[in-house]
Amino acid sequence: EVQLLESGGGLVQPGGSLRLSCAASGFTFSNYAMNWVRQAPGKGLEWVSGSSGGGGTTTYADSVRGRFTISRDTPRSTLDLQMTALRPEDTAVYYCAKAATQSIAAADLYLDYWGQGTLVTVSS
Amino acid sequence: SYELTQPPSVSVSPGQTASITCSADKLGYKFASWYQQKPGQSPVVVIYEDTKRPSGIPGRFSGSNSGNTATLTISGTQTMDEADYYCQAWDSSTVVFGGGTKLTVL
Numbered sequence: 243e244v245q246l247l248e249s250g251g252g253l254v255q256p257g258g259s260l261r262l263s264c265a266a267s268g269f270t271f272s273n274y275a276m277n278w279v280r281q282a283p284g285k286g287l288e289w290v291s292g293s294s295g296g297g298g299t300t301t302y303a304d305s306v307r308g309r310f311t312i313s314r315d316t317p318r319s320t321l322d323l324q325m326t327a328l329r330p331e332d333t334a335v336y337y338c339a340k341a342a343t344q345s346i347a348a349a350d351l352y353l354d355y356w357g358q359g360t361l362v363t364v365s366s
Numbered sequence: 367s368y369e370l371t372q373p374p375s376v377s378v379s380p381g382q383t384a385s386i387t388c389s390a391d392k393l394g395y396k397f398a399s400w401y402q403q404k405p406g407q408s409p410v411v412v413i414y415e416d417t418k419r420p421s422g423i424p425g426r427f428s429g430s431n432s433g434n435t436a437t438l439t440i441s442g443t444q445t446m447d448e449a450d451y452y453c454q455a456w457d458s459s460t461v462v463f464g465g466g467t468k469l470t471v472l
Contacts, residue, residue, distance in 0.1 A: 277461060279461075279463075286450075286452065286463060286464075286465050286466040287401070287403075287409065287452050287463040287466070288463065289460065289461035289462065289463060292460075292461060299459075301459045301460055303460065304367065337408060337409075342414070346459065347459045348456065349396060349397055349456055350397045350414075350415055350456075351397075351456045351461065352397070352399035352411055352414040352415070352454065353399075353401075353409075353411060353454070353461075354411055354414075354420065356408040356409055356410070357408065358408055359408060
């Protein structure tokens with residue numbers, strides 16, 4: 243059974259940093275691209291970042307590029323998101339989501355499993 | 367950047383057919399996926415690669431994609447189908463979501 247468990251959310255001041263982690267199990271981690279998707283309170287889904295199965299390719303939404311860094315630890319089957327220079331508009335539930343493809347650049351990419359999410363609140 | 371446009375809301379009576387559209391330039395040349403999200407829950411994929419249903423998704427869910435529009439169709443809509451629905455495509459190494467459609471079954 244595929245399981246994705248996010249952790250690391252919390253309250254942080256504007257300009258601060260936070261590191262999210264996603265523990266994956268139930269599948270061969272290195273065979274699949276992984277993503278972070280966020281949802282601001284009462285709003286829709288926004289893709290944040292993705293990492294290819296081997297970790298060699300990473301991509302970012304324009305809204306977070308240069309501030310967020312995605313990384314994966316294959317032996318531990320974990321996906322991290324290092325967030326810096328946080329802004330109030332980064333407040334959201336952050337979901338870890340597994341892609342059905344190994345490549346993050348696959349035209350047929352879709353997200354077949356999602357974690358329960360972790361809430362990040364950026365406020366003074 | 368590539369944008370997917372969905373109607374904010376769609377209403378349907380129980381047992382009727384609901385159609386939710388997702389529009390973008392030449393979307394038919396890309397693969398579209400659809401996600402269902404109920405309040406307080408994580409999204410669940412209900413259609414991928416335009417027309418395919420994951421195991422466990424009821425047969426009343428179907429999809430199509432042609433021209434500039436992808437459509438999620440729910441036949442014989444049930445009250446349990448009331449949820450937010452999001453379309454998704456891939457473009458230039460990024461995952462793109464539509465703004466979401468709230469389906470009301472009443």
